[in-house]
Amino acid sequence: MDKNFFYIIILVIFANLTAFSQERQLEKAQEAYDNFGYLNARNIYLKVAERGYQSQELFTKIANSYYFNAKYDEALFWYDKVLKLDDYELNSQFLLYYAQSLKATGNIEKAEKYYDKFVDVSGKSLKNIKLTSERYLELIENNSGRYDIKSIEGVNTENIEYGKTYSGGKLFFTSNRSNGLFDIRKNTWDGMPFLDIYQVELNDDKEATSKPKKLPGDVNGKYHASSPIITKDGKTMYFTKSNFNPVKKERDENLKIYRANLIEGKWTDVEDLTINDDSYSTAHPALNSHEDILYFSSNMPGGYGQSDIYKVSIDENGVLGEPENLGPKVNTLGKETFPFISDSNELYFSSDGHFGLGGMDIFYINITENGLENLLNVGKPINSYADDFAFGIQDSSKNGFFSSNRKLTLYNNQSETQLNQTNEFVNDNIYSIKEIDPIKDVYNAIIEGHVTDAETEKPISNALIQLYEANNSLYDTIYTDKEGYYKVEINYFKAYRLRASKEDYDSEEDVSDAEKEKQKIDFELHKNRLKLSPGVDIAHSLNIQNILFDFDKYKIKDSEKLKLEKLLVVLEEYPEMKIKIHSHTDSRGSHAYNQKLSLKRAQSTKEYLIGKGVNPSRLSVKGYGENQLVNKCSDNVICSEEEHKQNRRSEFIIAK
Template sequence: MLDKKLLFLLVIMFLFSWSSFSQENKVKKGNEKYSQAAFIDAIDIYKKVAESGYRSAELFERLGNVYYFNANYKEASKWYNELFKENTTLEAIHYLRHSQSLLSVGEQQKAKEKYEQFLNLTRNDEKISLDAHEQLLKASGRYHLTPLEINSSGVDFGNTIVDNKFVFASTRDTISMFKRISAWDGLAFMDLYEAKMKGDSIIGKPVKLKGSVNTKYHETTPAFTKDGKTMYFTRNNKTPDGKSNPKYIRLKIYRAHLKNGKWTDIEDLSINNDYFSTAHPALNKENTRLYFVSNRPESIGQTDIFYVPIHNNGTLGKVETIANGINTEGRESFPFITENNELYFSSDGHYGLGGYDVFYSKIYEDSFGSPLNVGTPINSAFDDVSFAIKKHKGYISSNRPNGLGHDDIYSFVETKDINDLFKSKIYGVVTNRHTKELMPNTTITITDVNNKVITTIQTNEQGYYDYEVDINKNYIIKATKLGFDGDDVFSKAGENEREHNLELTPHKKVVVPGDDIAKLLNIIIYFDFDKSNIRPDAAVELEKIVAVMKKHPEMKIDIRSHTDSRGNDAYNLALSDSRARSSEAYIINRGIDKSRLKSRGYGETQLVNKCENDVFCSEEEHQENRRSEFIIQE
């Protein structure tokens, strides 16, 4: 989980009020005595300062944040861009917010770069491995495997069921010529077979599919449309020189049609190419999308999973790659799509037990969930491929030892739904940052890392919220409420329970004569050692005061400067007085009438902590006393 230090105050908007009452009366009378109220909008002040040419990481951060939480991503990205130009050290959450803002305004490449930087700042490779191992253990033990009686002493793998027939690939009639090439390249002289089924049982002797599907080359991995009349399958292809050299085998997906009990009219699909392989077809429930595996040029690994839309007339659309970390630098193969729109596939590039392991990913409208290893006994230290499941029953192929042949098909029963392993509870309470009161009826928005809203819920009367999400996905949790600045947190994948307590800051705060603008607007004036001139960073802070006073011409300010206890008392008094007058001169020079200002140095006479003469204190403690105050006058 991200450290809670990543949570910080957003832009604060304050209400200033004053009247003719004395400072002594203000505590007793409170807000009710100040009917003449003026409003100081901090964000307006910051924007005026920034647009006047002054640069400050704090200004840009606050401007970016307030627009981000109000979903004005165009302005948010503008000010975050300025923030990142400041070359200051930023917390990881800033990279995430900037990424989302950029994505929302169409700058996908920049958004991707910022998100990758965010991941680099939060990534812990050792923890990722531990989390993956823990998930594998949780997923294990949910299956009972049984080898099929139809397995031969050769190779049997792949499966699909159509019209009460079990269809698979086998070398049973070509054992003497059998030569294994690789799990990716397929197997020489394999043909497609079918065996009748009765209920869940396979009966009778397997026979070859009728028609022109089986050839002198090998055919594998069939996938059928829901009406059972169209079949997609893999066949090895001649190399461009017209020869079929096993060292340079290319694979293609073909489409066949069932006519009078025979598979004919074989089609070479548009996604194929003589210079790379295309294999392992799989169809979604609606038969509108074809998934497949390829080592086409855009692959990031040895083989990747892709998909392509199937148009009503049978033509194929634009090839798209699977996103969200499904494909790796290794091999992803044998996709299978369930009736519930879930993807199972085999891979040797993700954390697993060895060889090909089977993984699961939930398919969303336009994205894919993070992959989950389905664990043992489906997976082993060997190659486990061609996973298929329906209503908690299915088949898996494997070359694990103690089988009848080189590769065998196993049936299995799933005893616990895999979706149970994907549930993660996000919960927490929302409080008022200042008063610590619970905040009922606060809007909680859960988005993915692309800023797509997953859900919007409300906190209950105790300020509590909870929601179940995908355990393998990262989320951003945002809390917003009218009259308050929002809060957000990055919710990292991998935890069964994710507690995120959020705090809201009131937009406006009632203040009265005697209050210090420096505290309200987070103003800190720094001077060089033994100097009283205004530094460039101090000028940015004073510009906030100028902007406030220009907006409210009735306001009068008393500038008070202080030092720490180190050094001669008289000298500190003179130095602080000089600094206060320098601040006053700067404000006057920016167009504020002198009659509205007064200034004085107090040296070390008004320390705010224990750090008196001869008391040891840290530099941070001394810094608390080196301050400037800007007190509102009656």
């Protein structure tokens, strides 16, 4: 390539880059010249108030700005100024913010007084619904009728049978049935035979196809053995067994969880686990789907009641960690026992401490990454007047088992869902189950809505929605999507205080209703920080667009001078700023008349500002008559006075 040609190309590129750079510098200079900065609505309102002007709108705007920044003392100062006005009107929004500010500053008695006024005006309340026994029964009924149940013939006897572990086509269960003439092991406490673990083959209809047999190996022993759970590979078993006290050389009342391995068809290598202790019981093990967490029941010290549900980690070498109590959402002062964890991490367990239908009911709670969800009673016919326990189900087939000591009478070979329950008790029996419908979270409800710009009606994306409970604790935080839409799950029986906020906008709050499955709460936010550049109309942000004139008049009323005082503060803050005053009328009257009237009103506004010291060269006027209506209210269209009022407006547009 010719060197001179190469240098020419470089010079051309350099010249273009230089020109582009100079052009951008000029653009930035023009932007800096055109941009007066940002209008901060609170600062404007404060300066107007300092001049001695008073109004509910003025004081409330200032108070709200402090309220939403958690400066409750300052907020109360301005809210109290509203209450000293002669013509104030207490809307629900004012009452809510005022009551919350009083509460936050420790004035509880007065806060309750104004909160009660808020309830009267709005019809809403942040007080939660109290759940009575009747309401609990209604909730249980909502989840009833979801299962078919059937007694397992060939397994149940007049003795005790219970269990839910299904592995390799076999049901592993617990029974105290007699094992022959020479089986003389008796429980000295009640004279009943000790419990052993059995297995029986079942077909697809969950009917026994073989005789139950005791588990081979070392699992069963001299005393109780029960509630086995087997790993997916069929090689490891966790089970419950009586504790043998080596000092007394006899068993004591406590139970322990053991682990055994299947070797050459026999369960052997029985191992005492580290979670056990001679001073308390551990029992009824359950494994999660990854088999790295063991759930169990225990009365170890530090629990909530007679027995609690715990979990403990299992590492790849089978070593157990420290037990962790599942907390008060699961555990009560009563007895929680027989946990089962599904493949989708749903916990089922039995309890006599939560409200139910009988002695022990089976309950459900979903475990998520965020913790425990709502506790639910699985309903009838699984739960009854009797003790119902040892529940287990497969996610894929929705087949499973549970046990109960209810007495059932079958009529005309009807399905077990239609059995007559006599409120009599028998020894425990095992039932196969089929889930027909999924459980319904009866505590779940939905709030949804949109957040929009009050002036443009356009959606506000990424607006922050915060939900507060009755005690002012933060319940949840979400953001609107690009359409300004949000959706959040709540408790059906609770009301919440919702706050919508976005940078450069005034925040807003509202209160939801309790006992609504789905409700819609929308927010319209007003800008409080506006970029002051040519073409921007500052009327909306300062609430001065509706300068009202008497019908067929154009003189500025005394009641409207406060609005123009806001504009005066802006003009004083930015002495180089020029404003175009545009006035509009509604459609009533002739076009020609409305054109003249709007011009007179714009001119009257200009003269008022000049009289306040504004240089006339900074102001220009234009009347548009009825040519730029903001709604449907044109000639011969019937509209309300409020709709016509929307068209009688003024605009204050920053000029170049």
